[in-house]
Amino acid sequence: MYAVILVLILLALMAVAYQLGRRRSQSMAGRAGGIRKLHSLPGYYGFYAAIWCGLPALLVLLVWLAFQSIIVTKMVVADLPLATRSLSEAELGLVINDIRNLAEGNIVSRDVSPEMQAAADHYTNLNRIGSAALVVVAISMALLGIALGWRFISPAMRARNQVEAVVKALLVLSSTIAIFTTIGILLSVLFESIRFFRMIPLSEFLFGLQWSPQMAIRVDQVGSSGVFGALPLFLGTVLISLIAMLVAVPIGLMSAIYLSEYAGRRLRAVAKPLLEILAGIPTVVYGFFAALTVAPVIRDSGSLIGLDVSSESALAAGVVMGIMIIPFISSLSDDVINAVPQALRDASFGVGATHSETIRQVIIPAALPGIVGGVLLAVSRAIGETMIVVMAAGLSANLTVNPLESVTTVTVQIVTLLVGDQEFDSPKTLAAFALGLMLFGVTLILNIVALQVVRKYREQYE
Amino acid sequence: MHTTIQYMAAENTLAPAVSGDGGQALAEDSRDFAGTVGDVTVANPAMTARNVNVWYGEQQAIIDTSLDIGKSQVISMIGPSGCGKSTFIRCLNRMNDTIDSCRVTGDIRLEGQNIYDKKLDVVPLRAQVGMVFQKPNPFPKSIYDNVAYGPRIHGLAEDKQGVDEIVETSLSKAGLWDEVKDRLGEPGTGLSGGQQQRLCIARTIAVSPEVILMDEPCSALDPIATATIEELIDELRQHYAIAIVTHSMQQAARVSQRTAYFHLGRLIEVGATDDIFTNPGHRLTEDYITGRFG
Numbered sequence: 088m089y090a091v092i093l094v095l096i097l098l099a100l101m102a103v104a105y106q107l108g109r110r111r112s113q114s115m116a117g118r119a120g121g122i123r124k125l126h127s128l129p130g131y132y133g134f135y136a137a138i139w140c141g142l143p144a145l146l147v148l149l150v151w152l153a154f155q156s157i158i159v160t161k162m163v164v165a166d167l168p169l170a171t172r173s174l175s176e177a178e179l180g181l182v183i184n185d186i187r188n189l190a191e192g193n194i195v196s197r198d199v200s201p202e203m204q205a206a207a208d209h210y211t212n213l214n215r216i217g218s219a220a221l222v223v224v225a226i227s228m229a230l231l232g233i234a235l236g237w238r239f240i241s242p243a244m245r246a247r248n249q250v251e252a253v254v255k256a257l258l259v260l261s262s263t264i265a266i267f268t269t270i271g272i273l274l275s276v277l278f279e280s281i282r283f284f285r286m287i288p289l290s291e292f293l294f295g296l297q298w299s300p301q302m303a304i305r306v307d308q309v310g311s312s313g314v315f316g317a318l319p320l321f322l323g324t325v326l327i328s329l330i331a332m333l334v335a336v337p338i339g340l341m342s343a344i345y346l347s348e349y350a351g352r353r354l355r356a357v358a359k360p361l362l363e364i365l366a367g368i369p370t371v372v373y374g375f376f377a378a379l380t381v382a383p384v385i386r387d388s389g390s391l392i393g394l395d396v397s398s399e400s401a402l403a404a405g406v407v408m409g410i411m412i413i414p415f416i417s418s419l420s421d422d423v424i425n426a427v428p429q430a431l432r433d434a435s436f437g438v439g440a441t442h443s444e445t446i447r448q449v450i451i452p453a454a455l456p457g458i459v460g461g462v463l464l465a466v467s468r469a470i471g472e473t474m475i476v477v478m479a480a481g482l483s484a485n486l487t488v489n490p491l492e493s494v495t496t497v498t499v500q501i502v503t504l505l506v507g508d509q510e511f512d513s514p515k516t517l518a519a520f521a522l523g524l525m526l527f528g529v530t531l532i533l534n535i536v537a538l539q540v541v542r543k544y545r546e547q548y549e
Numbered sequence: 550m551h552t553t554i555q556y557m558a559a560e561n562t563l564a565p566a567v568s569g570d571g572g573q574a575l576a577e578d579s580r581d582f583a584g585t586v587g588d589v590t591v592a593n594p595a596m597t598a599r600n601v602n603v604w605y606g607e608q609q610a611i612i613d614t615s616l617d618i619g620k621s622q623v624i625s626m627i628g629p630s631g632c633g634k635s636t637f638i639r640c641l642n643r644m645n646d647t648i649d650s651c652r653v654t655g656d657i658r659l660e661g662q663n664i665y666d667k668k669l670d671v672v673p674l675r676a677q678v679g680m681v682f683q684k685p686n687p688f689p690k691s692i693y694d695n696v697a698y699g700p701r702i703h704g705l706a707e708d709k710q711g712v713d714e715i716v717e718t719s720l721s722k723a724g725l726w727d728e729v730k731d732r733l734g735e736p737g738t739g740l741s742g743g744q745q746q747r748l749c750i751a752r753t754i755a756v757s758p759e760v761i762l763m764d765e766p767c768s769a770l771d772p773i774a775t776a777t778i779e780e781l782i783d784e785l786r787q788h789y790a791i792a793i794v795t796h797s798m799q800q801a802a803r804v805s806q807r808t809a810y811f812h813l814g815r816l817i818e819v820g821a822t823d824d825i826f827t828n829p830g831h832r833l834t835e836d837y838i839t840g841r842f843g
Contacts, residue, residue, distance in 0.1 A: 352649075430686035434749065436647060438699035438756050439676035448698070453689050 330405025743774025
C-alpha cells in the first residue's frame with residue numbers, strides 16, 4: 088500500500104519538476120533573448136527535469152521492492168535457533184511461511200512458540216524499517232534529481248534529443264516484453280517437458296496408440312496405469328480441425344466473395360460488422376451451443392437415418408468451431424480480395440469476361456496467396472481452440488477418424504490433466520507440458536508458414 | 550443508316566476576352582458553347598455516338614457529345630485533365646457500368662445496334678470493343694494464359710491447337726511474338742513496361758474486336774517503348790477502328806488521322822488531325838495546342 092502512495096508522491100514530484108524545468112528554461116531564454124535562443128522548446132526542458140526526478144527514483148523503488156522480501160527473510164532466518172536453521176529446505180520453507188503468516192495476522196498451521204513469535208516480530212520490524220528507508224531514499228533521489236536537472240538546464244543543452252532518447256528506450260523496452268514473455272513461456276514448457284520425457288520415452292509419446300494418463304498415487308492403487316501415447320489426441324485434433332475448416336473455408340470464402348464483389352454498399356456496411364460479431368462471441372458460449380443444441384440435433388438426425396451417433400461427437404464440435412472461424416476467413420479474404428487492383432478487374436471486363444468469370448479466373452487466383460495465409464491462421468486458431476471441444480467433443484481418447492464418435496483433443500487433455508489437485512512430479516501432470524510443447528510447435532510452424540505466404544503475396548502488388 | 554448531322558462551324562460566336570487565365574474563364578467559355586466545330590461524322594463509321602451525356606452522381610462529366618469512330622482509322626482524343634475524354638471512350642464499351650454512380654444517356658451504336666439497349670448483352674459488346682488501359686495490367690498469369698484468357702472465355706477455339714494459333718497471331722500482331730515465343734510460360738508481369746502494354750494489346754486483339762479503345766496507353770512508358778507502341782497502333786489501323794486518349798499532342802499528331810478536342814465535358818472541335826494542328830477552328834483548341842493551358 089505504501090508503495091502505491093510513494094509512486095503517487097513521485098508522480099506529483101515529477102509534475103513539479105516539469106513545471107520547474109519549463110520555468111527555468113523560459114527565464115534563461117528571457118535573459119538570452121527569446122525562446123529562439125533555446126536549443127529545444129521549454130516543454131522539453133520540463134520533461135527533462137521530470138525524467139531526472141522520476142526515473143532514478145522509480146528504478147530504485149522497483150529494485151528495492153524486488154529484493155526487500157528476500158533480504159528480510161534471509162535476516163530473519165539468520166536469527167532463528169540453530170535447530171530450525173538446520174532443517175531441510177522444504178521444512179524450513181514451511182517454517183518461514185508460518186512466520187510470515189503470523190506476522191501478517193493470517194492463520195498459522197501449528198502452535199505458536201515464543202521463538203516463532205519473536206521471529207515474526209523481528210520480520211515485521213525489519214519490513215517496517217525497510218519501507219521507511221525506501222520512502223526516504225526514493226524521495227531524496229527524486230529531490231536530488233530535480234536539483235541535478237535544474238543545474239543541467241541551459242540554453243545550449245539538447246533537452247529535446249535527450250528526452251527523445253529516453254522515450255525511445257521506453258519503446259524498445261515495451262517491444263521486448265512480449266518477446267521475452269514468449270521465450271519465458273517456451274522455456275518453462277520446455278523444461279517441464281524434458282522432465283516428462285525422462286520418465287516417458289519420446290517415441291512412446293509420439294507414436295503410442297493409447298492415452299490413459301491416470302497414474303497411481305499410492306503403489307497399491309487399483310486401475311491406474313499411465314499410458315501416454317499422444318497419437319489419439321493429435322488425430323482427434325486433426326479430425327475436429329478438419330471438420331471445422333470444411334465448414335469455415337467454403338462459407339467464409341463465399342461470403343467474402345459476395346460481400347466484396349456483389350453486395351451493395353449499404354448491405355456491406357450492415358453485413359460485415361454482423362459477421363465479425365461472430366468472432367466476438369465467447370468460445371464458452373459456442374461450447375454450450377455445441378453441447379446443448381448442435382450435438383443433440385446431430386444425434387437425433389443420425390438416429391433417423393439409422394446411424395449410431397455418440398452424444399458427444401467430433402462432428403458437433405467441429406461444425407460449431409467452423410462457424411466460430413468463419414469471420415476469420417471471411418474478414419481476411421475480404422481484405423485480400425479488395426486489395427486485388429482494380430486494373431485487373433478492368434482488364435478482365437475489358438475482354439468481355441462476366442463478373443463471375445473475372446472472380447474465378449482473375450481475382451481468386453490473384454488473391455489466393457493471401458487467402459491461403461488467412462486459412463492457415465484460422466487452422467492454428469482451430470487447433471488451439473479448447474472450450475468448444477471440452478464441452479462438445481468429450482474426453483475419451485478414441486483412436487478413430489469417424490466424426491460421429493466422441494474424440495478428444497490435445498487442448499482438452501491439457502485442461503483435464505491440470506484441473507484439480509495435482510502433484511507436479513508425476514508424469515500425468517508433466518504430460519500436459521509435453522502436449523503444450525507439441526501444440527506450441529505445430530501452431531508456431533503454421534503461423535510462420537502463413538506469415539511467409541502473406542508476405543510473398545504483399546510483394547506481388549506493392 | 551443515320552442521318553448525317555452537320556455541326557456547322559460556329560467560329561467567333563464565342564470569343565473569350567481572355568483565355569488561358571484559369572478555370573473561371575474556361576468555365577465561362579463553356580457556358581456559351583455553341584456547338585462542336587467541325588464534322589463529327591465520317592463516311593464509314595464503326596461506332597456512332599449521338600447526344601451522349603454522362604453523370605457521375607450529381608456531376609455531369611460529358612455534355613451532349615456526338616462523335617463517330619471511323620473504320621480503319623485512328624481518332625485521338627485530346628484535352629486538359631478532367632475534360633471527359635477518358636469518360637467518353639469508356640462509354641463506348643460500357644466500362645462505365647462498373648462504376649456505381651455513373652449514368653449515361655444518349656445513343657451509342659455499334660454497326661447500327663444501340664449498345665445501351667436493355668436487351669443487349671454487355672459481354673459480347675466488350676469483346677467487339679476492346680480496351681487497352683493507361684497502366685499495363687497483365688494478369689498475374691503466364692504470357693500464354695494472358696492472351697488465351699479472352700479466346701477461352703468466349704470459346705473462340707475448338708481445341709488447344711486453335712488457342713495456340715490465336716495466341717501466336719495475336720502476339721505477332723502486337724509485335725511481341727519474337728520477343729516472347731521461347732518463354733510463353735513465364736509470368737506476364739515479369740515483362741518490361743512496354744512489353745506488358747503490348748501483351749495487353751495482344752490480349753485485346755485475341756478476341757477479334759472491331760474497335761480498340763486505348764486510354765493513354767503510353768503514359769506509363771519510356772520514349773522508346775512509346776515509339777514501338779505508336780508504330781504498332783499505325784499497323785493495327787488496317788484491321789481495327791482505334792480511338793486513343795492521349796495527353797501528348799505530338800502523339801496525337803503522329804498516330805491519328807482524326808483528332809477530337811474535349812474541354813470541360815464538351816467536344817469542342819473535331820477534324821482531320823493535320824487541320825486541327827495547323828489550323829484550329831476554335832479559340833480553345835488553338836489555346837490548348839499552342840500550349841497556353843492544359
